[in-house]
Amino acid sequence: MSTLTLNKTEDHWPVECELTAQEVSQGKWTTIQQQLTGFNIKPEQQSNMLAILQLHKDERTDYRFNLSSNQPKLFVILDTFEGEDNPKLVQVTASQGVASRFMDGDYLVLSADMPLPIQAWMEAYIGRHGELLEVRRKKRPGAGRANGN
Numbered sequence: 433m434s435t436l437t438l439n440k441t442e443d444h445w446p447v448e449c450e451l452t453a454q455e456v457s458q459g460k461w462t463t464i465q466q467q468l469t470g471f472n473i474k475p476e477q478q479s480n481m482l483a484i485l486q487l488h489k490d491e492r493t494d495y496r497f498n499l500s501s502n503q504p505k506l507f508v509i510l511d512t513f514e515g516e517d518n519p520k521l522v523q524v525t526a527s528q529g530v531a532s533r534f535m536d537g538d539y540l541v542l543s544a545d546m547p548l549p550i551q552a553w554m555e556a557y558i559g560r561h562g563e564l565l566e567v568r569r570k571k572r573p574g575a576g577r578a579n580g581n
Contacts, residue, residue, distance in 0.1 A: 438475055442560070443487040445553060447524050448472035448479055449508050451542075466519055468508055468542035473549060483508075483524040485550070487557050494527035495554050496563060504546040507531035512540050526554060 438446050449471060456465045475482055485506070487495070498504050506526055510519035519540065525531055531541050 437484075438477075440553075443557060445473070445485045445550060446475055447483060447485045447506070447550075448475040449481045449483065449521060449524065451481060451519070466510065466512075466540060466542065468544045470544055471506065471547055473547050481521055483521050485524045485526065487526070487554065489561055491527045491530065492558055492561065492563060494529050495558060498526055498528060498546070499551060499554060499558075504551055505543040506546045506550070508542045508544075509534045510540040510542065512538065526550075 437444075440446065450469045451466050452469050453464050454467050456463055504526075505528075506524060507528065507530070508524055509522040509531065511522050512519050522534070522539065523530075526546065531543070535541050
């Protein structure tokens, strides 16, 4: 495992994900399922559940959408290829769009409430870099106008 820096910056925040394995029964089948119980936003040492929450300028619209919801969330992407009881942390993101792209594959996507200090940090990031306005262009010249014929 590469060593991650434990220092917070303008666009990087080390976050340790707190997971618990729970046994779930359905009918006569029993399996182990991971539950995201929270985050340690001030990790003091390396762990296999430590990731860097990185903010990207092109995801500012997603961040604003998340922050304006009733319960802002952080999304944790786990690779469960080795089995549910031994997941590998892939990424932590505040972008619902990024998280949704992993849901189609063999990844487990969990979410939990975003800690208030991270919400304030993201607000400051958006304040420094401005809101990202999605600009839609016309498909071709004249598209969307009445033809007049």
